[in-house]
Amino acid sequence: MKFFLILLLPLALFAKLNIAVSYPYIGALTKSIGGKNINIIVLAKGDWDPHFVVPRPSLISKIRNADGLIINGGQLEIGWLPQLINRGANPKTKVGAKSFLDLSHHIKMILKPKNVDRSGGDIHPDGNPHFHLDPNNILILADTIKRYLSSIDITNSKAYEKNYEIFIKMFKIKIDEWNKKMSNKKGLKVIQFHNNLAYFIKAYGLKNIATIEPLPGIPASSKHIMNLIKLIKKEKPFCILHDVYHSTKTAKYISSKTDIPIVLMPHDINSLDSIKDLTSLFDYLTSALDD
Ligand SMILES: [Zn+2]
Incomplete structure (x- = not known):
């Protein structure tokens, strides 16, 4: 005992x-x-x-x-x-x-x-x-x-x-370090699937001109997609920022009609294999928009 x-x-x-x-x-x-x-x-x-x-x-x-x-x-x-x-x-x-x-x-x-x-x-x-x-x-x-x-x-x-x-x-x-890396990205226009990156975009002075979802959580109608394609042709954003968990099908269609690339943006640790901690998450995000 x-x-x-x-x-x-x-x-x-x-x-x-x-x-x-x-x-x-x-x-x-x-x-x-x-x-x-x-x-x-x-x-x-x-x-x-x-x-x-x-x-x-x-x-x-x-x-x-x-x-x-x-x-x-x-x-x-x-x-x-x-x-x-x-x-x-x-x-x-x-x-x-x-x-x-x-x-x-x-x-x-x-x-x-x-x-x-x-x-x-x-x-x-x-x-x-x-x-x-x-x-x-x-x-x-x-x-x-x-x-x-x-x-x-x-x-x-x-x-x-x-x-x-x-x-x-x-x-x-x-x-x-991240501020320095992103300093030449101010004013860069982007489209997102869902506004996951609202705070990232605000922090680094990017400009989100539209989301593929018309409202958070609401799938895009074909009318919304057609309007997005028109907007992209007029505004010429740099890319479509996309999360890792939604299908990229709609983004790929828009990309094929407008010739702008899709950039996958991890939202959390382990959302992609290379994202192992908070530092690597922001290292990745602040490098993703480089040419
Ligand atoms: Zn959300």
């Missing part, structure tokens, strides 16, 4: 916090700040459509075993996460719990529609929730996550502060 007690004691003392997160980018950022004191449980895979994750039973058990939950928010998870949280029935991951963090509450969201036509199916009525694709927002989110981890695990708050400082220092150097 004594032998078992001795074995169990250190485990209890050094138990790591299990933090569930909705998307890989949140996992990577939380791991950078949490370091060895936390385990990360990522719910959605990086190459999945972040709007439409299938709420598998395996995800419910992940929620059930978590000590906390961090979500993107801004209704990005509205189609899949609320039911997982309900079925997980874990007080620590409930909306409003101290250990529940909605990152969107700490970011100024852009593109909130003036009139939301829910019957029209706009999936982003609170504004555009893809704010992590502006690297400057990553700095805000890092601070938010540091405060969150320190509030639920005060004993390790010094370690979180230290990890945060190291991360911020590294990331600011990278931001300068």
Whole structure:
């Protein structure tokens, strides 16, 4: 009996916090700040459509075993996460719990529609929730996550502060590098499939002239496609920026009629094989528009 007690004691003392997160980018950022004191449980895979994750039973058990939950928010998870949280029935991951963090509450969201036509199916009525694709927002989110981890695990708050400082220092150097790389892209016109890159485009002064989806989540009609082709011929955008999870069929048709290329833009870690962390995500995005 004594032998078992001795074995169990250190485990209890050094138990790591299990933090569930909705998307890989949140996992990577939380791991950078949490370091060895936390385990990360990522719910959605990086190459999945972040709007439409299938709420598998395996995800419910992940929620059930978590000590906390961090979500993107801004209704990005509205189609899949609320039911997982309900079925997980874990007080620590409930909306409003101290250990529940909605990152969107700490970011100024852009593109909130003036009139939301829910019957029209706009999936982003609170504004555009893809704010992590502006690297400057990553700095805000890092601070938010540091405060969150320190509030639920005060004993390790010094370690979180230290990890945060190291991360911020590294990331600011990278931001300068990305700013330099993108400085000759100001005013560059682009078309997108879905406005995934709204914050990236704003950060680097690009100009999104249209989306293949007429509204977020709504497929293009043939009339909309014909109008897009006319617009592209007139405005001559550089390319069509496309996410990795929607079919490129419509974009390919438009490309064939207008002669502008399609450029795949990863939205999260592991959305493409080469994207292994936040740094490689932005390294890729800031190189994708080079000739
Ligand atoms: Zn979206």
